[in-house]
Amino acid sequence: MNLINYHPRASLSRRRRIVILLTGFIAGIIFLISGKTAVKYTSSDDYCKSCHVHPFAEQAWKLSTHYNNGSGTIVHCTQCHLPPEGHGYLYAKSKHGFKDLYGYLFKDSASINWEEKKLLENAKGFVYEESCKKCHQNLFPVTLSVNGGNAHLFYTTSNEPLNCINCHLNVGHYDRNALHAHDTLFGVSAAANKEVFAQPASVTEFKDFTENIPGTGVSFDMVALPGGTFKMGSPDDEPLRKNDEGPLRKVELSRFWIARTEVTWDEYLAFFRATGSQGRTEGQVVKMKNVDAISGATPPWGAPDQGWGKGKRPAITMSWHAASVYCQWLSKVTGKKYRLPTEAEWEYACRGGSQTPYFFEGNPKKLTSAGFLRKLLGPDTTGIGSRVVYQVNSSSKTKESASVKPNPFGLRNMSGNVSEFCLDFYSADTYKSDSTAVIDPKGPAKGKEHVIRGGSFKSDARDVRSASRDFTKTKPWLVTDPQMPKSIWWYSDCIDVGFRVVCETDTLVNH
Amino acid sequence: MQNIDRRKFIGKTALAGIGLAGAGAIITSCKRNDDKKFAGLPPILNGAPKGKKLKAGLVGTGARGTGAAINFISSGPDLEIIALADLFQDKIDACRQRFDSFKLPIPAENCFVGFDAYKKLMAIPDIDVVILATPPQFRPEHFLEAVKNNKHAFIEKPVAVDPVGIRSILTTAKKAEALGLCVVTGTQRRHQEDYIATYKQVLNGAIGRITSAKAFWNQDHVWFREREEGWNDMEYMIRNWNNFCWLCGDHILDTHVHNIDVINWFMGKYPQKAIGYGGRHRRVTGDQYDFFSIDFDYGNGISSHSMCRQIDSCANSTGEVIVGTEGYTNCANTIWDPDGKIKWQFEYPKDENGNAMNQVKIPPYVQEHMHLVYAIRTGNYVNEAEQTALSTLTAIMGRTAAYTGRQITWDEIYKSDMDLGPAKIEFGPVDMVFETPIPGTPVTI
Numbered sequence: 043m044n045l046i047n048y049h050p051r052a053s054l055s056r057r058r059r060i061v062i063l064l065t066g067f068i069a070g071i072i073f074l075i076s077g078k079t080a081v082k083y084t085s086s087d088d089y090c091k092s093c094h095v096h097p098f099a100e101q102a103w104k105l106s107t108h109y110n111n112g113s114g115t116i117v118h119c120t121q122c123h124l125p126p127e128g129h130g131y132l133y134a135k136s137k138h139g140f141k142d143l144y145g146y147l148f149k150d151s152a153s154i155n156w157e158e159k160k161l162l163e164n165a166k167g168f169v170y171e172e173s174c175k176k177c178h179q180n181l182f183p184v185t186l187s188v189n190g191g192n193a194h195l196f197y198t199t200s201n202e203p204l205n206c207i208n209c210h211l212n213v214g215h216y217d218r219n220a221l222h223a224h225d226t227l228f229g230v231s232a233a234a235n236k237e238v239f240a241q242p243a244s245v246t247e248f249k250d251f252t253e254n255i256p257g258t259g260v261s262f263d264m265v266a267l268p269g270g271t272f273k274m275g276s277p278d279d280e281p282l283r284k285n286d287e288g289p290l291r292k293v294e295l296s297r298f299w300i301a302r303t304e305v306t307w308d309e310y311l312a313f314f315r316a317t318g319s320q321g322r323t324e325g326q327v328v329k330m331k332n333v334d335a336i337s338g339a340t341p342p343w344g345a346p347d348q349g350w351g352k353g354k355r356p357a358i359t360m361s362w363h364a365a366s367v368y369c370q371w372l373s374k375v376t377g378k379k380y381r382l383p384t385e386a387e388w389e390y391a392c393r394g395g396s397q398t399p400y401f402f403e404g405n406p407k408k409l410t411s412a413g414f415l416r417k418l419l420g421p422d423t424t425g426i427g428s429r430v431v432y433q434v435n436s437s438s439k440t441k442e443s444a445s446v447k448p449n450p451f452g453l454r455n456m457s458g459n460v461s462e463f464c465l466d467f468y469s470a471d472t473y474k475s476d477s478t479a480v481i482d483p484k485g486p487a488k489g490k491e492h493v494i495r496g497g498s499f500k501s502d503a504r505d506v507r508s509a510s511r512d513f514t515k516t517k518p519w520l521v522t523d524p525q526m527p528k529s530i531w532w533y534s535d536c537i538d539v540g541f542r543v544v545c546e547t548d549t550l551v552n553h
Numbered sequence: 554m555q556n557i558d559r560r561k562f563i564g565k566t567a568l569a570g571i572g573l574a575g576a577g578a579i580i581t582s583c584k585r586n587d588d589k590k591f592a593g594l595p596p597i598l599n600g601a602p603k604g605k606k607l608k609a610g611l612v613g614t615g616a617r618g619t620g621a622a623i624n625f626i627s628s629g630p631d632l633e634i635i636a637l638a639d640l641f642q643d644k645i646d647a648c649r650q651r652f653d654s655f656k657l658p659i660p661a662e663n664c665f666v667g668f669d670a671y672k673k674l675m676a677i678p679d680i681d682v683v684i685l686a687t688p689p690q691f692r693p694e695h696f697l698e699a700v701k702n703n704k705h706a707f708i709e710k711p712v713a714v715d716p717v718g719i720r721s722i723l724t725t726a727k728k729a730e731a732l733g734l735c736v737v738t739g740t741q742r743r744h745q746e747d748y749i750a751t752y753k754q755v756l757n758g759a760i761g762r763i764t765s766a767k768a769f770w771n772q773d774h775v776w777f778r779e780r781e782e783g784w785n786d787m788e789y790m791i792r793n794w795n796n797f798c799w800l801c802g803d804h805i806l807d808t809h810v811h812n813i814d815v816i817n818w819f820m821g822k823y824p825q826k827a828i829g830y831g832g833r834h835r836r837v838t839g840d841q842y843d844f845f846s847i848d849f850d851y852g853n854g855i856s857s858h859s860m861c862r863q864i865d866s867c868a869n870s871t872g873e874v875i876v877g878t879e880g881y882t883n884c885a886n887t888i889w890d891p892d893g894k895i896k897w898q899f900e901y902p903k904d905e906n907g908n909a910m911n912q913v914k915i916p917p918y919v920q921e922h923m924h925l926v927y928a929i930r931t932g933n934y935v936n937e938a939e940q941t942a943l944s945t946l947t948a949i950m951g952r953t954a955a956y957t958g959r960q961i962t963w964d965e966i967y968k969s970d971m972d973l974g975p976a977k978i979e980f981g982p983v984d985m986v987f988e989t990p991i992p993g994t995p996v997t998i
Contacts, residue, residue: 182727184701191724199967 059147066143081135090119093146096156098215105216117177122214125170138168158438160215162535165207169214174206208522208535219349242376248297248547250452256375258312263302264545265452269295272390273397275473276509280399282406286470287509292479293386299545300383300391303443303454304462305368307352310360313368314339316375339364339531348537354442356460356540362492362514364531365463365541372543379546382465385472385493385511386483387544392457392496392508394450399507400457401449402429409503421503430458432506436499440538457496457506460540464493468513491516498538514539590756595935597746598923599915601629604930610636610663610674610704612695613687614648617709620918621684621739622648625707626657628922636663636677638670640687640791668978671695675702682707682925688794689714689802689945690974693721696938700729705929707922708938709739711810711945714802716969719946726938735934737925738941740814741917744924747886747899748815754897755819759888760877763820766857768812771869775804777838786983796839797987799974803841805831805955806948808871809861813951814944815873815884816849816857823943824849824857824950826962831955833989835864840987847951859951958992 083089091100103109108117124134145154158164181194197204207213212220239254239261248268254261271294276287317339339360346359360368365382372380383391394401400409402425411421411434423434429449431441436458443454456462466472467489476483485493491513497506504510519536520528533539611622614637626632634652637659639645645664652659665673671691675683675698683699685692685708692712699706706729712722729736742748755763778793794800801807817823829847836843844862851857862869873884880890886899901909915923928935950966953959975983 180731182724182731184728184732186724186728188721188724191727192720194727195720195723196968 062147066147081132084139085118085120085124085135087118093142094119096151096154102215102217106212106214107216108214110216117214121177122170122173123168125172126176129170129172134170155438158433160211160217161438161537162207162211165211166205169205169207171205178206202521204522217349219345221345221349242378245378251299253376253378253545255309255312255372257316260308260312262306262309264299265302266299267297267391267451269297270390271295271479272393272395274386274389274509276399276507280406280507280509282410282504282507283509284511286511287473289473291473291476293390293483294479294481295386295390296482297547298383298387299547300387300453301542301544302448302452304356304460304540304542305365306354306443307347307357308354310357310368311352313371317367317371339367340529342532346532348439350439354444355440356443356455358440358460358540359533359537360540361529361531361533362463366465368541369543379548380543381546382463382541383544384482384484385464385466385495388456388462388464388495389508391451391453392449394453394456396450396508399509400426400430401508402426404503406504406507411502412504426503426506430497430503430506431455431499432458432497432501432503433499434503438499440499440540455496457508458501459499460496460538461494461498461501461512462496463514463539463541464495466493467491468493468511494539500538591753594749594752595744595920595924596927596933597749597915598920598927601632601923601926602930603630604926606631606633607681607926607929608633608635608679609682609684610634610638610677610680611648611684611686612638612671612674613685613691613709614639614644615686618684618686619648619651621686621707621709621922623651624916624918625682625684625922625925628919629926632926633657634659636665636674636680638665638674640666640668640670642666672698675699675704680704681929685709688791688800689806690718690794690800693718693725696722697725697728700725700732700734703732703734705735705925707737707739707925708941710814710941711802711806711948712738712938712942713945714799714806714949715971715973716946716949716966717972719942719949720967722938722942722945726936726942729938730934730936733934734936735925735928736936736938737921737928738937739921740811740937740941740944741921742811742815742884743818743937744921745885745917746913746915746920747901748884750899751882751884751886751888752819754888755875755877755882755884759880759897760875760882761879763855763875763877765855766816766820766873766875768809768816768857768859768873770804770809770812770861770871771867772808772863772871773865773869774835774863777836779838785981787978787980790983793838796836796841798839798841799985801841802945802949803845803952804863805842805845805847805859805861805952806945809845809859810945810948812861812871812873813849813859813947814941816859816875817944817947818940819873819875819884820851820855820857822851823947823963824851826850826960827947827950827954828960829859829951829954830958830992831952840989842955842989845951845955847954849947849951956990956992957994 094100103119108122120135124138125131181198182191186194193209197206211217237259239256239258241254242256243251243253243261245251249266250264251266252261252263271292273290274293275290276283277290278288280287342359346357347355348358369380369382372378392401396402398404399406404422404425408422409426410416421434426432427435429447431446440459443459446454446458448454449456464485466485467487468491469475469486469489472485475486494512494514495510497510505512515536519533521535523529523532523534528534609622609625609632611618611634614622618639622634626634634657637645637648639648645666649659649661649664663674663677665671671687671694674680682705683695685695685699685706687695689709689711690713692708696706696708696712713719726736754760775795777796778789780789780793784792790797790800795807805813827847827849829845831842831845833842843864845860847859849857849859875882875884880888880896882888886901887895888897890896901911902914904910913920924935927933946966949971950961950963953966953969953971954961975985
């Protein structure tokens with residue numbers, strides 16, 4: 043949606059605000075006196091629409107199945123956005139009412155991030171499960187498909203809490219990009235009329251190069267990083283740090299190449315097209331390290347790009363396993379040694395020679411949006427705004443890498459856009475176990491979850507610091523996947539993770 | 554009809570119970586509690602009640618199907634079989650002949666042959682009830698078609714052969730519930746008065762807390778067909794369905810599911826996982842095992858040892874045993890204390906000489922149809938599809954544990970994509986390999 047040209051409401055003059063505030067008070071008193079009538083009046087669609095002028099809310103509703111359907115039924119605003127009576131109706135109504143009134147009086151609609159509010163985790167705050175169930179009493183109509191039956195069985199038997207909107211997010215407000223099916227055509231349409239590379243890049247010396255994926259028109263830049271020494275982690279006095287970032291330790295790294303940007307959809311789809319498999323069992327053969335017959339990802343459910351577009355945006359929602367198979371495949375087709383970066387390589391690359399919280403100047407305390415004061419004054423975006431795609435400037439979507447300035451090593455989006463898989467297993471006390479100088483560390487030998495680094499478009503400034511650590515969360519990221527075993531290729535419930543590749547030097551260039 | 558959330562429903566019932574006790578209805582509360590505790594148990598009837606004439610169609614006219622149809626018409630007044638469907642003309646003819654001999658002829662125009670015969674039968678608007686008694690491979694699609702055509706159903710056990718089929722049955726069961734269509738399944742022990750009486754004893758604490766169980770169906774070899782000239786692959790396999798896993802599900806489903814279902818019923822839950830073994834020594838045809846021995850783990854250290862075998866001249870018997878902290882039971886009619894002294898025994902009716910008979914008055918195969926007709930005619934809704942589907946799934950979990958040698962969890966088997974059989978079911982050559990499963994080799998769950 044085009045937010046940029048949309049200015050629905052100029053900010054109000056002070057006098058008008060006071061008048062509206064007074065009106066509100068009077069309305070409040072009338073509300074108390076007239077009770078039920080007022081509740082009814084303030085629950086009408088027209089009343090909602092009088093304030094809720096945000097982009098296309100009304101149009102999207104009218105195009106949705108909750109307005110535009112064969113039965114002629116119209117589902118009204120409050121039938122979804124408030125719980126039914128007897129399930130905390132009045133409490134929710136006053137809670138949302140106060141919040142809306144506050145927003146109406148003191149906020150500029152154009153400055154609110156409506157796209158972010160549409161995300162599943164936020165939508166759960168104002169779409170009520172009980173309300174869905176009040177109308178949708180029969181989850182098993184005779185016409186229900188096999189897939190629908192499986193999904194509803196999963197819903198009724200799951201031990202984990204599931205919401206209707208986990209799967210049916212766009213039923214109340216139409217989104218033409220949303221898909222509620224297996225995307226069997228995913229990645230099938232190849233880019234037209236582009237030069238197709240017959241050979242991979244030939245590399246004989248240690249300097250930046252552009253890799254060409256043979257058989258496709260896709261290429262990407264690799265940046266040569268000379269070996270060096272740096273301090274990994276954050277000092278105890280770094281604002282907003284977490285304990286797993288310490289103790290600070292000296293790390294020595296050999297040279298390596300690292301991709302200038304996160305792996306794009308163009309790159310990932312080249313892999314998907316070349317190796318896509320129909321069934322999970324075929325895919326599992328990969329575990330046997332049979333690189334001659336790499337069998338890749340199955341068709342995803344729904345739209346993994348979230349309908350934001352593919353191309354040069356970073357590829358997202360693939361599993362760590364899928365990312366690592368991608369590297370195996372890329373190595374095979376280019377004759378080089380590609381893999382995920384180790385955590386140390388990643389941080390070294392991200393810092394770009396800096397030992398400060400960010401690779402640019404900035405104090406996490408000032409840049410963060412958390413905390414009462416920051417909420418009131420708004421976060422400082424100097425420096426960070428042009429270099430990192432994060433919560434404040436992302437419109438809750440990934441962006442193409444060209445939209446930000448690079449770090450001192452010439453790398454883009456290390457700190458934001460999407461979180462990136464690392465090779466290492468995660469452990470909160472990785473650094474503790476060896477706090478003296480270490481050479482080319484590879485993390486714990488065993489573990490369950492893998493390190494992810496760099497914040498994402500969802501992150502606060504606190505979590506895009508160079509030292510900030512996080513890890514994969516396999517179970518919650520697959521909670522709505524009804525298969526067993528669950529997909530090894532796609533996360534059903536994580537939309538802000540991707541990866542970038544590194545290339546080892548030893549096989550190509552002699553020291 | 555509302556789709557009642559079961560967990561909530563139980564919660565509310567419990568709350569209502571507390572409310573009643575609080576109101577001081579203490580004297581009657583014992584009786585009420587019993588009623589509540591035993592709610593959902595099938596009624597024991599001497600015959601189905603009078604009511605609107607019910608016309609039934611039989612799908613699968615082999616020996617069990619014909620038997621079930623006869624059980625149906627003998628369960629009460631005004632019950633008729635008016636249509637037949639089967640894959641083979643000779644099976645139809647044999648069944649029609651039998652009904653002719655009862656002077657209850659079935660019109661020729663209502664008899665259908667072929668893979669789509671069931672669709673033609675279910676399209677007859679007059680039919681109120683269908684009896685589904687084909688090999689279990691076909692049950693899921695037949696059941697769905699029945700519900701789509703608004704028919705009440707009696708469905709034979711097992712109800713499917715693989716998890717894809719089980720989920721289809723579970724979904725169709727919910728669809729039937731939403732439409733108010735009654736479903737009774739062929740797990741007849743649940744309709745047997747002696748079993749029900751024993752179950753009530755156990756529920757009232759007669760054996761204390763359940764600590765372990767065993768279930769067994771050990772018998773002589775069962776029927777098989779050698780291939781005859783002129784039979785193509787498909788015809789041969791279906792005529793010999795009892796010996797092919799994709800049609801039958803193996804005998805751990807076909808027969809042992811009865812015992813497994815009793816254990817699940819008495820335990821009040823389903824096992825969390827299974828480990829087991831099995832093998833094949835004696836069989837002549839097909840791809841199935843001769844024996845299974847499965848440990849079903851119900852959690853908290855409680856297991857049921859499930860065994861079944863089809864080999865002659867062995868220690869053969871069938872039944873169930875459940876052991877508790879204060880005694881044990883055969884589930885069928887007797888409770889013993891831990892020292893082996895009989896604590897309680899079901900009183901069987903007496904014959905004309907005043908001697909106790911060793912079985913209930915009404916055969917359970919008829920009793921189950923009485924229940925179905927009773928439910929349809931009185932509006933006391935019944936739907937047993939889910940419980941039998943989950944007991945069949947328990948058996949599938951055990952079978953898979955034995956075939957693969959692996960531990961199989963409930964979650965894994967519940968969501969498995971296992972879908973046995975050829976992609977297209979039609980007469981002609983079948984491109985399938987029938988190897989007897991070897992534990993420890995890689996397989997798809």
